[in-house]
Amino acid sequence: MSVQTQEAAYRLARAIVSDIAVYNEKKLKLGIEQDDLFVRLEQDIKEGLAHYQSRASSIDARAVLFHHALVDVLYQQALTRAQDL
Numbered sequence: 001m002s003v004q005t006q007e008a009a010y011r012l013a014r015a016i017v018s019d020i021a022v023y024n025e026k027k028l029k030l031g032i033e034q035d036d037l038f039v040r041l042e043q044d045i046k047e048g049l050a051h052y053q054s055r056a057s058s059i060d061a062r063a064v065l066f067h068h069a070l071v072d073v074l075y076q077q078a079l080t081r082a083q084d085l
Contacts, residue, residue, distance in 0.1 A: 002055050006065065009056040013069035016048045021077050032078050045070065 003009045021028055024044055031037030038045070049066055056062040 002057060003059065006059055006061070009052075009059040009062055010065045010069060012055055013052055013066040014073055016052050016066075017069045017073040020044045020048050021073055028074070028077055029081065032081055037074065037078075 003012055020041060024041060027040045027044075028037065031040040034040075049063070052066050053062060056065070059065070
């Protein structure tokens with residue numbers, strides 16, 4: 001089932017990125033601490049992007065929406081971790 005609106009595509013992107021964060025909590029923590037988050041999560045992000053693109057294929061600017069979601073979710077995770085320290 002593919003998404004039909006940019007709003008739905010953005011929600012899908014955020015859900016995929018949230019799953020990446022949840023399933024890779026240790027990588028996320030170390031990536032934030034070592035300032036190499038995107039290197040550590042590179043394969044997971046590529047897989048998430050491929051899944052996203054397969055579902056949002058009819059949406060213009062779909063890669064931009066995914067990258068915005070990636071930054072939004074991971075930034076929020078970083079803030080949450082910083083507050084826990």
